[in-house]
Amino acid sequence: xxGIDHAILLPPASVVKPDVITLSRESNGAILWECKSGANxxxxxxxxxxxxLGQATAKDIQRVTxxxxxxxxxxxxxxxxxxLEEAIQRVIGFFEREAxxxxxxxxxTTRLVAGEFRDVELxxxxxxGFATPPVQQVPWLVVxxxxxxxxEFALYLLPTLVTLIVKQTERASISDLLSQTFLDxxxxxxxxxxxxxxxxxxxxxxxxxxxxxxHARYCKPGERHHDPTIEIVSELMRLDASAQTRGLQKLEEQxxxxxxxxxxxxxxxxxxxxxxQWSLRFPPPDD
Amino acid sequence: MAEIFDQHLHxxxxxxxxxxxxPAGQGPLKTYIIEAHDLNGNAPSLGRVNDxxxxxxxxxxxxxxxxxxxxxxxxxxxxxxxxxxxxxxxxWVVHTTANIKPSEEYLDELVxxxxxxDYAWLPTQVLEHLRKGRRFLGFNxxxxxxxxxxxxxxxxxxxxxxxxKSRYWGTRGEKLYEFLSQKTALSSVLCxxxxxxxxxxxxxxxxxxxxxxxxxxxxxxxxxxALHLGAVTHLVNLYSEMIExxxxxxxxxxxxxxxxxxxxxxxLTLRFSQPVPDFLGLVKEILSCRDPVRFWGVASHEERxxxxxxxxxxxxxxxxxxxxxxxxxxxxxxxxxxxxSVARLLRIIQEHLDPTVxxxxxxxxxxxxxxxx
Numbered sequence: 001x002x003g004i005d006h007a008i009l010l011p012p013a014s015v016v017k018p019d020v021i022t023l024s025r026e027s028n029g030a031i032l033w034e035c036k037s038g039a040n041x042x043x044x045x046x047x048x049x050x051x052x053l054g055q056a057t058a059k060d061i062q063r064v065t066x067x068x069x070x071x072x073x074x075x076x077x078x079x080x081x082x083x084l085e086e087a088i089q090r091v092i093g094f095f096e097r098e099a100x101x102x103x104x105x106x107x108x109t110t111r112l113v114a115g116e117f118r119d120v121e122l123x124x125x126x127x128x129g130f131a132t133p134p135v136q137q138v139p140w141l142v143v144x145x146x147x148x149x150x151x152e153f154a155l156y157l158l159p160t161l162v163t164l165i166v167k168q169t170e171r172a173s174i175s176d177l178l179s180q181t182f183l184d185x186x187x188x189x190x191x192x193x194x195x196x197x198x199x200x201x202x203x204x205x206x207x208x209x210x211x212x213x214x215h216a217r218y219c220k221p222g223e224r225h226h227d228p229t230i231e232i233v234s235e236l237m238r239l240d241a242s243a244q245t246r247g248l249q250k251l252e253e254q255x256x257x258x259x260x261x262x263x264x265x266x267x268x269x270x271x272x273x274x275x276x277q278w279s280l281r282f283p284p285p286d287d
Numbered sequence: 288m289a290e291i292f293d294q295h296l297h298x299x300x301x302x303x304x305x306x307x308x309x310p311a312g313q314g315p316l317k318t319y320i321i322e323a324h325d326l327n328g329n330a331p332s333l334g335r336v337n338d339x340x341x342x343x344x345x346x347x348x349x350x351x352x353x354x355x356x357x358x359x360x361x362x363x364x365x366x367x368x369x370x371x372x373x374x375x376x377x378x379w380v381v382h383t384t385a386n387i388k389p390s391e392e393y394l395d396e397l398v399x400x401x402x403x404x405d406y407a408w409l410p411t412q413v414l415e416h417l418r419k420g421r422r423f424l425g426f427n428x429x430x431x432x433x434x435x436x437x438x439x440x441x442x443x444x445x446x447x448x449x450x451x452k453s454r455y456w457g458t459r460g461e462k463l464y465e466f467l468s469q470k471t472a473l474s475s476v477l478c479x480x481x482x483x484x485x486x487x488x489x490x491x492x493x494x495x496x497x498x499x500x501x502x503x504x505x506x507x508x509x510x511x512x513a514l515h516l517g518a519v520t521h522l523v524n525l526y527s528e529m530i531e532x533x534x535x536x537x538x539x540x541x542x543x544x545x546x547x548x549x550x551x552x553x554x555l556t557l558r559f560s561q562p563v564p565d566f567l568g569l570v571k572e573i574l575s576c577r578d579p580v581r582f583w584g585v586a587s588h589e590e591r592x593x594x595x596x597x598x599x600x601x602x603x604x605x606x607x608x609x610x611x612x613x614x615x616x617x618x619x620x621x622x623x624x625x626x627x628s629v630a631r632l633l634r635i636i637q638e639h640l641d642p643t644v645x646x647x648x649x650x651x652x653x654x655x656x657x658x659x660x
Contacts, residue, residue, distance in 0.1 A: 002547030023547045067547040136593045136612060139554045140619070141539065143587075155587040159597040159606065162583060166402050166604040167326065180606060183621065187541045187548035241399060248576040248583050248601065255585045 003065040006189040027119045029076040039087035049079045146195035151263025158255045165234045173227040210268030211254040293512040320407040320503035321379040328623045330377035364393045405602040407503025408634040411479040416657035421484035425456035429480035434639040437568035451476035478642035533626030540622035555618045562613040600628040
């Protein structure tokens with residue numbers, strides 16, 4: 001794999017952003033994979049890819065991803081589309097008539113259904129097809145991108161905040177938290193990294209003033225720290241063993257409720273303490 | 288230190304099974320392996336070890352006394368004295384002649400309360416490997432499926448949950464253990480939790496009897512501290528190789544290089560020989576924050592027979608991801624996380640679900656050597 005979500009600029013003012021770029025050193029070529037979850041071909045996007053293929057060189061890919069082709073001057077670049085099996089009927093005619101790009105169908109079997117790869121062996125493998133493993137058996141390595149919902153994003157990010165509470169770390173930058181959460185952090189494009197950082201900053205600021213209020217504090221960038229940071233103020237790990245276990249279990253509930261709240265876009269409502277109301281008021285009048 | 292222990296061994300003759308009954312300082316010599324890690328999962332530097340010792344003094348009220356040897360310290364609490372050897376800064380060796388009850392109570396308090404310390408967790412296959420080629424003097428087996436039953440699990444499940452605990456000390460232990468292992472009906476419950484063996488140096492009339500348990504504790508009696516320390520070094524080297532292998536093989540990260548982004552490491556599948564009787568019970572207990580697993584976790588995807596969870600190991604503050612199905616658990620060990628988390632999970636699955644589960648790594652490693660031996 002050569003990169004995830006890298007934006008490649010096309011002069012004068014256009015851009016393509018394949019989901020994944022793969023490099024084959026043996027065949028000295030790169031494939032830009034566009035993975036679609038819907039059943040529509042975005043014509044504008046397809047045209048940009050066509051223009052891109054007419055203009056781009058291996059050096060454009062090298063510059064963006066940092067990979068090195070064995071022979072850049074002779075390298076080839078192609079674009080492949082992936083669709084879910086149920087969408088194939090709607091798009092295949094178009095690709096057969098107009099596009100000429102390889103199209104992969106993803107169902108119980110993964111199969112090349114239109115076009116050919118430049119690499120003949122690769123075409124043979126995909127044309128023959130192979131069983132797609134069930135989603136549960138696919139390793140979950142790249143878990144989030146800029147489009148991931150706030151609720152789901154929180155479920156990945158907040159456990160890393162919990163590691164800081166357990167370690168009783170004083171402070172960590174949001175970039176550190178992200179790099180410890182997302183295995184692919186070093187590989188995503190700068191643009192995606194920026195979007196993820198903005199999302200993380202917004203969510204952490206929110207939960208630090210809500211569910212995590214007694215554990216962590218959001219600190220704006222300042223003179224000493226150019227990045228926003230999270231300061232750990234939790235006393236949880238100083239409690240005795242059973243109180244600590246209860247506190248950690250409560251923290252799991254708090255992560256879940258924060259994720260649900262963020263998914264629904266709700267504001268935080270602190271739980272009302274249960275108190276004896278009458279003791280704070282005048283006694284009821286005698287009848 | 289060696290002289291003190293040599294003298295102790297010569298002065299006391301003990302039966303391991305009665306270790307709690309001996310007066311203070313008269314029980315067997317006990318040696319523990321403690322795994323210590325730094326923030327990034329690596330071995331702590333000497334300076335960091337000293338910070339940890341300072342923390343032990345401050346938070347756990349141990350007295351810490353340095354010695355002439357910069358990698359040896361004496362820890363004291365009440366009337367328990369420990370010799371802490373951190374020549375290997377990642378795998379510490381702790382010796383004590385104090386009685387077992389207070390010495391383990393204080394040590395437990397320390398290990399449980401420190402995110403950067405843990406015990407060793409030896410799979411049943413490795414315990415078996417360690418007793419081979421030595422005179423086998425007995426074993427403990429300990430298996431109890433009730434840990435992974437949900438609260439309020441149906442009576443039928445509770446009645447079916449297997450419990451198999453037994454202790455055999457004596458000669459011909461090897462024959463008895465082999466007999467039990469060959470019984471198909473027992474292979475799914477036969478989980479070694481301790482082995483007892485002796486080592487001797489006949490020309491010197493030297494011998495040592497060791498009882499090694501699954502958490503890396505060795506009780507020793509005999510007349511040769513050299514033989515005991517040799518066995519400890521062998522265990523530390525083997526365990527260190529195991530944990531470093533897990534970290535090197537499994538530590539997941541995409542690394543950016545000239546050839547693009549290469550995935551280093553891979554998720555490890557721990558396969559059960561039979562479907563789990565109470566799937567949700569297993570998931571809940573593993574993520575409960577409680578002993579013995581000590582994992583904190585939150586589910587990110589839940590289906591009927593599938594749960595994916597984002598996990599923190601409370602012993603090491605490591606990040607993991609776990610995929611649960613009734614037939615297996617997939618462990619994603621993040622780069623820089625502690626391999627001991629995986630060793631502990633496997634050991635607990637062996638003790639409470641399926642003793643036949645073992646590490647299936649992609650390349651031949653120390654784990655295959657232990658299994659084949």
